Amino acid sequence: MTKLLLSLHVLAAVLLIGPATVAASLFPRYAREVLAPAEDAAGPRPGSSAVRLLHRVTRVYAVLGVSVPVFGMATAKQMGVLGDAWLVASMALTAVAAVLLGIAVFIQDAVMNVVEEPWSEETARSAAARLPRLSMVTGLFALSWAVVTVLMIIRPGSTTGA
Secondary structure, three states, rough: HHHHHHHHHHHHHHHHHHHHHHHHHHHHHHHHHHHOOOOOOOOOOOOOHHHHHHHHHHHHHHHHOHHHHHHHHHHHHHOOOOOOHHHHHHHHHHHHHHHHHHOOOOOOHHHHHHHHHOOOHHHHHHHOOOOHHHHHHHHHHHHHHHHHHHHHHHEEEEOOOO
């Protein structure tokens, strides 16, 4: 049972956290292009479909990504390591990552409200002003998951000999 849970945990992490991280990280770049002043204001802005897709991937995979810590905790319980310091640190960092991703989605939502509706240059500048903060938040989100991954591999006190 432990091998099955661990396999599900790793697969969920790779297939769900990876795409959420990439989509959230790419969103500010494409949103910046969409919100830039355009010479021709008529019609949809170039890149708006990419921004919509990145936003949707971030939101959907963020929700589905909840399965990663669920499988992780089930695996840890099965292995009898729920109280180990490395796992507690990983769980804390996972909670931080979840909060950061929630903030990123919240900022994306605000930007998408502008992208989806006709806007003035002032509204576009206001939305674009949020993008550097969004880039920082998504970078910290990715860093949090990188540290969790390292903790999962190193596992202080591991019996794997690695």
